[in-house]
Amino acid sequence: MKAHRAILIKLPRDKCDANYIKRLMALTNLVYRGFEVRVSDLPKTIQHQLYGFKNYMESLVFGTTPKKWFAETWVPLKTLRIYQDGSMKGDKGAPVALDFRSDVIRLRQVCRNEPGFVVEVPMPRWVIERVGEGGDVKFAMIGLRDDEPYLALIAERMVEPYQPSGYILAIDVNSWRYGIAWGLIRNGRIVSFKQDGLNPQRIVSLYNQAVRREKKVGRLKRLGLEDALNVKRAGRMARRLRSHAYRLIRAEAVFLARKLTKKALRYGAFVVIDDVDWESLRELLIRRYGGRVGKLLLSGLKGFVKLLVTQLEWYGAPYEFRRLYSRKCPRCEHELTQEEGRTMVCTNCGFKAPRDKVPMYWAIKEVHPGDREKAQ
Ligand SMILES: [Zn+2]
Numbered sequence: 001m002k003a004h005r006a007i008l009i010k011l012p013r014d015k016c017d018a019n020y021i022k023r024l025m026a027l028t029n030l031v032y033r034g035f036e037v038r039v040s041d042l043p044k045t046i047q048h049q050l051y052g053f054k055n056y057m058e059s060l061v062f063g064t065t066p067k068k069w070f071a072e073t074w075v076p077l078k079t080l081r082i083y084q085d086g087s088m089k090g091d092k093g094a095p096v097a098l099d100f101r102s103d104v105i106r107l108r109q110v111c112r113n114e115p116g117f118v119v120e121v122p123m124p125r126w127v128i129e130r131v132g133e134g135g136d137v138k139f140a141m142i143g144l145r146d147d148e149p150y151l152a153l154i155a156e157r158m159v160e161p162y163q164p165s166g167y168i169l170a171i172d173v174n175s176w177r178y179g180i181a182w183g184l185i186r187n188g189r190i191v192s193f194k195q196d197g198l199n200p201q202r203i204v205s206l207y208n209q210a211v212r213r214e215k216k217v218g219r220l221k222r223l224g225l226e227d228a229l230n231v232k233r234a235g236r237m238a239r240r241l242r243s244h245a246y247r248l249i250r251a252e253a254v255f256l257a258r259k260l261t262k263k264a265l266r267y268g269a270f271v272v273i274d275d276v277d278w279e280s281l282r283e284l285l286i287r288r289y290g291g292r293v294g295k296l297l298l299s300g301l302k303g304f305v306k307l308l309v310t311q312l313e314w315y316g317a318p319y320e321f322r323r324l325y326s327r328k329c330p331r332c333e334h335e336l337t338q339e340e341g342r343t344m345v346c347t348n349c350g351f352k353a354p355r356d357k358v359p360m361y362w363a364i365k366e367v368h369p370g371d372r373e374k375a376q
Contacts, residue, residue, distance in 0.1 A: 003159050003313040005135070007126045009105075009151045011142075013192065015119045016111040016149040021075070024110070025143055026306040029073040043109050046095060049078060074143035074152065077110060081137065089136070090261035096140040096151075098127065110142050111149065121151070133314075161318040165268030167191075170363035171260060173274045173301055174294070174325050174356075180256055180304065183360040184267065190360050196256060200297055206245040207293045213238035249300035264317040271312055271319035272363045273305065322366050324359035331365075 011136045020130040023039075024046065038047060078094040084101055085371050097106040103123040111119045127137060135155040142151055168185040183193040213234045220231045281301070286294035312319045327336050327344070334348035342355040353361060 001159055001161070001313070003157050003310075003316075004154055005130060005310055005314050006152055006154045007124060008145075009121060009124060009153065011107075011111060011119065011121065011149040011151055013149065017113065018147060019142055019158045020113045020145060020147060021142060021149055025073050025074045028075045032073060042113065043115075045093060046075075046077075046110065048227070049076070049095070052078075072143065074141040076109070077140045077142060078139055079140050079153075090138065098123065098137055099127075100131075103128075105151070105153075107142075107151065109367065111190060124153075127153060130157070132156065135314075148151075157314060159314065159316040162268060164270035164318055167267040167269035168363055168367055169264050169267065169269040169271060170258065170324065170360050170367075171274060172326075172359040173276050174326070174355075174359075175307060181356050181359065182260060182358070183363070184263070184269065185360065185364055189363050190357065190364075193357060193360060195356060196259075197252060199219045203245050203248060204253075204289055204293050205295065206241050206248070207296065210238045210241035210245070211292075213241070249296065252302065253300055253304035253307055257304055257311055260308060261311040261315060261317065264312065264319075265315055269317070270367065271317055272322050272324070272367050273308065274324040274359060275321035276301070277303070277323075278302070320367070322360070322363065324362045326355055326358045328358075328362075330358065330361040 001175065006076060022043070026049055027037060027039060027042070027047070077096045078091050079096040079098055080088060080090040080092060080094040082088050082097060082099045082101060086101070095108045095110045097108070100123070104120045105123055105127075107119045107121070109115065109117050111117065130137070135157040137153050137155050139154045139156075140151060141154070142149070144150070153332065166186060170183045170185060172181040172183075174181060180197045181193070181195045184191045212216050217231055217235045217238065220228065220234075225231055260271075263269070277300070282294070285297050289297060290295065309319070327338075328334070329336050329346040329349060329351050331351045332346065332349040334346050336344040336346055336351075339345050343352065344355045344358050345352050351361075
């Protein structure tokens with residue numbers, strides 16, 4: 001199985017011509033839609049590349065099918081890898097060269113339409129680590145995000161999922177009110193259980209502070225005071241609070257995905273991820289926290305699941321998605337009743353468990369990694 005991981009590297013703005021990259025992106029979009037376009041003033045080497053990628057793009061991490069005209073399509077690029085012993089892999093004329101002898105990445109004529117124009121960026125540690133794990137960076141992409149130029153590197157690795165040891169790692173992606181819950185299961189018993197994650201109250205409070213300040217700025221602007229010093233300061237503060245909230249969510253998703261992948265590997269576990277009904281979770285979060293914060297929290301959870309799956313695949317941890325309920329009896333599927341202290345009780349069969357652990361019992365009921373081995 002081929003596993004992929006990707007990283008985004010910000011390119012130096014002053015050395016990149018954003019309009020040129022924009023044109024390349026538009027051209028990529030056309031090529032991907034099946035048009036034969038040759039533009040006389042763009043380098044042939046790069047145009048030639050695009051056609052070579054045509055049937056490839058969907059398999060690349062960033063290569064999603066452009067649905068709209070002029071939708072932002074990242075420009076796929078081949079890479080040349082030059083290793084420490086001087087050996088090389090890839091196309092010698094590739095526009096992106098990863099040089100492991102001097103630990104730099106050279107971009108030839110992809111940042112500006114000038115013959116021989118080269119931009120050098122330092123080799124990220126991420127690349128060294130992925131290569132150290134047996135990966136290879138065969139492709140790169142260049143594109144703009146929020147009008148800033150970025151290089152995306154895509155590492156690829158052939159990996160076979162390991163045989164699970166008998167442990168199950170069940171991951172419940174709940175509303176994030178009590179964090180993400182995970183349990184380690186063996187022989188039908190919960191060996192350990194933890195609720196981990198971000199305190200959404202902190203996000204909500206940061207976000208609401210930002211909104212309050214933005215409102216204040218808006219009020220003062222309407223009074224014609226936009227130049228006043230404190231208006232500018234309030235505007236800056238609002239932006240800072242908002243981006244702080246975004247960063248917190250992202251950092252938490254990265255941290256948890258990493259932690260749980262490591263845990264799966266350590267125990268040789270079979271991983272079960274709650275197959276979230278995103279639509280109803282979205283409604284729940286919006287009802288509880290309001291539209292903007294709700295959506296922000298939702299995107300954090302989605303990001304977490306995506307990162308987790310990417311890493312599990314990369315390290316060959318077997319996983320599957322299962323709906324892990326918290327209000328339905330894992331024994332008889334009867335609706336559970338909540339009692340004091342968040343205890344869930346089944347009036348039909350007498351099942352009783354703390355609410356947050358009910359999804360773990362669903363994992364015990366539904367998942368039998370051993371069966372899979374026997375079936376093979
Ligand atoms: Zn029951």
